[in-house]
Amino acid sequence: xxxxxxxxxxxxxxxxxxxxxxxxxxxxxxxxxxxxxxxxxxxxxxxxxxxxxxxxxxxxxxxxxxxxxxxxxxxxxxxxxxxxxxxxxxxxxxxxxxxxxxxxxxxxxxxxxxxxxxxxxxxxxxxxxxxxxxxxxxxxxxxxxxxxxxxxxxxxxxxxxxxxxxxxxxxxxxxxxxxxxxxxxxxxxxxxxxxxxxxxxxxxxxxxxxxxxxxxxxxxxxxxxxxxxxxxxxxxxxxxxxxxxxxxxxxxxxxxxxxxxxxxxxxxxxxxxxxxxxxxxxxxxxxxxxxxxxxxxxxxxxxxxxxxxxxxxxxxxxxxxxxxxxxxxxxxxxxxxxxxxxxxxxxxxxxxxxxxxxxxxxxxxxxxxxxxxxxxxxxxxxxxxxxxxxxxxxxxxxxxxxxxxxxxxxxxxxxxxxxxxxxxxxxxxxxxxxxxxxxxxxxxx
Numbered sequence: 001x002x003x004x005x006x007x008x009x010x011x012x013x014x015x016x017x018x019x020x021x022x023x024x025x026x027x028x029x030x031x032x033x034x035x036x037x038x039x040x041x042x043x044x045x046x047x048x049x050x051x052x053x054x055x056x057x058x059x060x061x062x063x064x065x066x067x068x069x070x071x072x073x074x075x076x077x078x079x080x081x082x083x084x085x086x087x088x089x090x091x092x093x094x095x096x097x098x099x100x101x102x103x104x105x106x107x108x109x110x111x112x113x114x115x116x117x118x119x120x121x122x123x124x125x126x127x128x129x130x131x132x133x134x135x136x137x138x139x140x141x142x143x144x145x146x147x148x149x150x151x152x153x154x155x156x157x158x159x160x161x162x163x164x165x166x167x168x169x170x171x172x173x174x175x176x177x178x179x180x181x182x183x184x185x186x187x188x189x190x191x192x193x194x195x196x197x198x199x200x201x202x203x204x205x206x207x208x209x210x211x212x213x214x215x216x217x218x219x220x221x222x223x224x225x226x227x228x229x230x231x232x233x234x235x236x237x238x239x240x241x242x243x244x245x246x247x248x249x250x251x252x253x254x255x256x257x258x259x260x261x262x263x264x265x266x267x268x269x270x271x272x273x274x275x276x277x278x279x280x281x282x283x284x285x286x287x288x289x290x291x292x293x294x295x296x297x298x299x300x301x302x303x304x305x306x307x308x309x310x311x312x313x314x315x316x317x318x319x320x321x322x323x324x325x326x327x328x329x330x331x332x333x334x335x336x337x338x339x340x341x342x343x344x345x346x347x348x349x350x351x352x353x354x355x356x357x358x359x360x361x362x363x364x365x366x367x368x369x370x371x372x373x374x375x376x377x378x379x380x381x382x383x384x385x386x387x388x389x390x391x392x393x394x395x396x397x398x399x400x401x402x403x404x405x406x407x408x409x410x411x412x413x414x415x416x417x418x419x420x421x422x423x424x425x426x427x428x429x430x431x432x433x434x435x436x437x438x439x440x441x442x443x444x445x
Contacts, residue, residue: 003038004081004100005107006031007045011077020050020343039222049084050342051175054149056083059131063123066116075113078104082121086128094125140164144171153350154335161386170384173430178339180217181208181434183237183265185300186272189228191215197228209432210239210246210412213272232300237265240336240427240437244329244380245269247410247425247439252277254324259312259367262289264296264305266329271302280304281323285311312363320369325376328367330360332381332388336436339429357387361395368400371444377402380439384426389438393424402442410441 001009010027014020024046028039049056057068060079068076078101085097098121102114134142141159145152148171158167184191191207195215198205203226204218214237223229223236250256250270258267261282270280282293282305290307297305310316312328333353334344364379371377379396381388397404404423411417417425424440 003041006042008077010046045081049080052149058146064120174338179433181239182234183269189233214242239434244439248378250274254278256280257323257326258282259328264293283308283310315366323370327378329380332383335383375444377442384436393440401445405441405443407441
C-alpha cells in the first residue's frame with residue numbers, strides 16, 4: 001500500500017470505529033517496510049486532515065456537485081487528504097497530490113469517478129486563495145468552527161467561560177503538531193546522561209520547560225525501538241501530565257493510590273520520585289490495560305507497583321483511610337488532547353460532557369474515602385471543560401471534609417496563574433506546548 005492509501009484506510013476506519021491514534025499506530029505497525037520519512041508522511045496526512053476536517057469539508061462542499069454526506073467514504077477521504085495537501089503541505093507538488101488521488105480512486109475500483117475527483121481537486125486548486133469563509137465579526141461561532149475545525153457546540157460551550165480571543169488562541173494552538181516529551185527514569189539514569197544517549201542514536205533531546213525529570217524529543221520515529229527505551233531509561237509522558245504527579249508530590253516510603261492508572265505513566269513517575277520505596281496501588285477497570293502497567297513497570301525496573309483490576313466507582317472497604325496520597329486522573333472528554341488526538345473533537349457532545357462530569361463525581365466520592373486524615377487527594381483531567389474541572393472542585397469542597405492546598409511551590413517559577421493558592425491550575429496547551437490539563441489538590445482535614 002502507498003502512504004496515501006494507508007492514510008485513507010486509517011481515516012476511514014477511525015470514522016467507523018473511533019480511536020484514531022490507536023488505528024494509526026496499528027496500521028503503521030502492519031507496514032514495517034515504511035521508512036521514517038514515509039511513516040511521518042502518513043502521520044501528517046492523518047492527523048493534519050483530522051485537525052482541519054470541518055474546514056476541509058467546507059471547501060469540498062463549495063466545489064463539489066455532490067454533498068459530502070452523499071459521497072462514498074473512500075472517495076470523500078481521498079478528497080480530504082488531497083485538499084489537506086493542497087492547503088497545508090507546501091512541499092507536496094499540486095500535480096502529485098491530484099494525480100495520486102486519481103490513481104488511488106482507480107486502484108480501489110472506482111475508475112468511473114476519477115474524472116469527478118480530478119475536476120473537484122483542480123477547481124479547488126485554482127481557487128484556493130479565493131474561498132469565502134464565514135465572517136468573524138458577523139458569525140463568530142461559525143467562523144471559529146469552520147476555520148479551526150471544531151463542532152459549533154464545543155465553540156459555544158467554551159465561549160460561555162472564555163472570551164472570544166481566548167477561544168481563538170486555544171483553537172489555533174490545537175492545530176499545531178504536539179511536542180514529544182519523556183519522563184526520565186531517575187532510578188537508572190540522569191537527565192543529562194539520557195539526553196546524551198538519545199543524541200548518540202540520532203534523536204534530538206533537550207531539557208524540557210517544566211524542570212528536571214523530563215526531556216523534550218524531536219526527530220523521532222518509534223521511540224520504543226531505541227536502546228534507551230528498551231533498557232528502561234524513560235517512558236513517554238506529556239509535560240502537563242508530568243506536572244500532575246509533581247503536584248501530588250509523593251514521598252519515599254508512602255502508600256499511594258492511582259485510581260485510574262492505565263497505561264501507567266503517572267504511577268511510573270511516582271515510583272521514580274519515591275526512589276522505588278513504599279507502595280503504589282495502580283487500579284484500572286480494564287484487565288488488558290492493567291497488563292500495560294505491569295509490563296511497563298517491569299521494563300523500568302519498578303517493583304513497588306501493585307496492580308488491581310477495579311473500577312474507580314467501586315469502593316474497596318478494607319482500604320478505607322489507608323493511603324497517604326490518592327491520585328484521581330479521571331476519565332474525561334479529552335478536549336485537552338486535541339493536538340495528538342484530533343479526531344476526539346468530532347465525537348463529543350455537551351450531553352457527553354455532562355455525563356462524564358457525573359462519573360467523575362462518583363469516582364471522587366469513592367476515592368476520598370481512601371485518604372488518611374491529613375492526607376492528600378489530587379484530581380486531574382486532560383480536558384478544557386469547566387463542568388469537568390472547576391465545577392467539580394467546588395462540588396467536592398462543598399460535600400467532603402477536605403480543604404484546597406496551595407500548589408505554588410509545585411510548579412516552575414515562571415508560571416503565572418491566579419488560582420495556585422486556591423489549589424488548582426488550568427494548564428493550557430500554549431502554557432509550555434503540552435496538552436491541556438487541569439489539576440487540583442486537596443488535603444483531608
